[in-house]
Structures are given as C-alpha cells and as structure tokens.
Amino acid sequence: MDTTPIFSGKTRSSFLDKSIEKTKTRSDQISLSAFAFLFSEIIQYCENRVQLTSEMQSKLAEIGYNVGQRIVDLMLIREKNFRREIRLINMLIFVRSKVWTMLFGKEADKLEQANDDKNTYYIIERESIVNKFISVPKDKKNINCAAFVGGIIEAILNECNFPAKISVHWHEGTTYMIKFRDSVIERDKLLEK
Amino acid sequence: MSKQANKNSIETKKINSDLFVLTYGAIVAQLVKECDNAEEINKQLDKMGYNIGLRLIEDYLSKTQMTRCHDFKDVAERIQNAFRIYLGFAPTITNWSAAQDEFSILIDYNPLTEFVELPDHLSNLRYCNLLCGVIRGALEMVQIDVQVYFLQDYLRGDQTTELRVRFMKKIEDVLPRNDD
Numbered sequence: 001m002d003t004t005p006i007f008s009g010k011t012r013s014s015f016l017d018k019s020i021e022k023t024k025t026r027s028d029q030i031s032l033s034a035f036a037f038l039f040s041e042i043i044q045y046c047e048n049r050v051q052l053t054s055e056m057q058s059k060l061a062e063i064g065y066n067v068g069q070r071i072v073d074l075m076l077i078r079e080k081n082f083r084r085e086i087r088l089i090n091m092l093i094f095v096r097s098k099v100w101t102m103l104f105g106k107e108a109d110k111l112e113q114a115n116d117d118k119n120t121y122y123i124i125e126r127e128s129i130v131n132k133f134i135s136v137p138k139d140k141k142n143i144n145c146a147a148f149v150g151g152i153i154e155a156i157l158n159e160c161n162f163p164a165k166i167s168v169h170w171h172e173g174t175t176y177m178i179k180f181r182d183s184v185i186e187r188d189k190l191l192e193k
Numbered sequence: 194m195s196k197q198a199n200k201n202s203i204e205t206k207k208i209n210s211d212l213f214v215l216t217y218g219a220i221v222a223q224l225v226k227e228c229d230n231a232e233e234i235n236k237q238l239d240k241m242g243y244n245i246g247l248r249l250i251e252d253y254l255s256k257t258q259m260t261r262c263h264d265f266k267d268v269a270e271r272i273q274n275a276f277r278i279y280l281g282f283a284p285t286i287t288n289w290s291a292a293q294d295e296f297s298i299l300i301d302y303n304p305l306t307e308f309v310e311l312p313d314h315l316s317n318l319r320y321c322n323l324l325c326g327v328i329r330g331a332l333e334m335v336q337i338d339v340q341v342y343f344l345q346d347y348l349r350g351d352q353t354t355e356l357r358v359r360f361m362k363k364i365e366d367v368l369p370r371n372d373d
Contacts, residue, residue, distance in 0.1 A: 029210060105207075
C-alpha cells in the first residue's frame, strides 16, 4: 500500500502538516494541455477586464507575480536547502537554469548582459511555452503573454533581494529584459572585493 | 493532419504540476481580489471552466479516439479517464442513483488544492468550481446536458471532495449559443 494521503480520520490535517518535499505519490508532472487551457482562460479573463493592451500585460504580470512568490519558496526549500544566492551573476544563472528547468523542463536559451548598461540583462527564449499556442491578432501586435512568466521572474528576483523590473519583448523569440536597481549593482561590486 | 494517436501513449507533453497548481491558485487569488463576494467568484470559475470544457472535449476526443457513449455509465468512465489524462489522477466514481442518472466523483487526492487553505471569510468559495464548469461544458459538446455541483469539499472541512453529476437531458438539436 502506498502512502497516498487519504483524508479520513477525525482530525483534519492542514496543508502545513504535509511534507513540502516531492514524494512518489505526488505526480510532479501534469498535462501540458491542462495548463494551456487554463492559461488561455486567464488571458481571456484579463482581456475582458481591461481597456488597454498594456494593462492586460500588467495584469498577466500581476498574476505571474503571485505564482513567483510561491515558486521561490518551494525552490529554495526543495532544491537549494534554504541557501540563497547573494551574487548577481549566480542569481541570474540560477534563474536561467534551475528556475527555467523547474517550470518548463529546459534551460532558457540565452542569458546576456546589455552592452551599454550594466543594470540590464536579457534572458532569451526562442520558443516560449506560454506563447506557443497563442496567435496574436494583427491589431494587437505588441501584446506578449510571456508577461506572465515575466511576473514570475520578477517575483523570484525581488524575493531573493535582487529588486528588478522586467519587461517582455519580441526579439529572437521572447526576450525578458531585466533591469536591476542601482543598489543591486553597487552591492555586487562591494561583494567583489 | 490525420495523425494516428496510439491509445497507450496519450499525451506525452507534460509540464511541472507546481506551475499548474500555483497558476490556478493565482487566478483564484486574483478573482478574490476583484470580485465582491464568494458567489461571484464561484460563478466566474464555473464560467471559465465551461469555456475550457467546450474546447477540451475536442482535445480529449482526438487524443483518445473514443466512440460514442452508450449510457451514462460510459460517460462516468470517460470522465474518470479524462481526469487521469489532464490532472494525473483517477477519481472514484460511486454513489449511483437508482435510475442510473446520477453519480458522484470522489476526489481523495486533489492536486489543485495543494498548498491551499481557505480563510474563514471565504467559506462559501468553491475553490475547485472550475472542474464543474469543465465537465458541464465538455458534455454539452457531446449533446449531454448535466448538472454538476459540489456535495462535499475537503477545503471546507469535509472528509473528502465529492462532485455530483446529474443527467438532465439529451440535447437533440444543438442550437447556436450566445457567447457571453
């Protein structure tokens, strides 16, 4: 008999009583279609609630932020034994590889620093899973549903104390532009010494 | 176009379940923020589920190559199967009514409710109401009109989660519906 949680018995267990570690009984994979259907409903919901397309992106980002805040706790506990990154570059690599692998099953394609700005980094993804099933209407070309993922990443960076703003662009696929606050760069310089 | 789907290898593409679960949580949280009361949230979740169901049924039929259901028992079986394909677990089908037109879906382990705790002021919220809409919407597309509602909800202090599905009628002619 396996240990699938069966909710019988008198006392009701709170989710806090359960282990956060992955167990064999919990399947850690779920159908991509289920996610795609849900995500498209989210987009439609956002679309119905806003007037401007830019508002829609920020709404998607807001929902993504909510996800990111929770993902980061899960990740730090499961994968890093509560250790946080303190160096900027390590943090970015963590996002590019670990976070991306956890969320989408593969690393992000590229991580680059802007030539002209030391605060700005790019994470580039040729084929984003959230954009895969979406055909953007011609009159709304600048919409990018990856704003949702942008929100997740922004939450992760903020929660790890690397405050940054993230914007999403169509460039070589999907590009997430990460703009760190000056304080982050200054702190990183101090750590270098 | 006519790719033959092997019955045993239904759906190979997967995604991390935490992402799915947390995304669902985030949309519920967003609804909590933007709707006035729990009833409205339930309605919105049901509507979203219904929209999903309308499209999910095609995905399901093309993946499984299922033929028509002969009776309501068949329907229950397929729903169980759909749960397995899309959410990765098989619920228990039970509590058939004498006339065989009503059954319950028992969900002991619900991935959607992982990490979820309902605050007291939202005790009327049906967290998984989306599922009701999905089932209703999907069955409507195969000309079966059903009513789906929660009998028990684990998140609200019940021992388990129980969805009741009731057969209403066969839809003879599909009239064009107004989308709203």
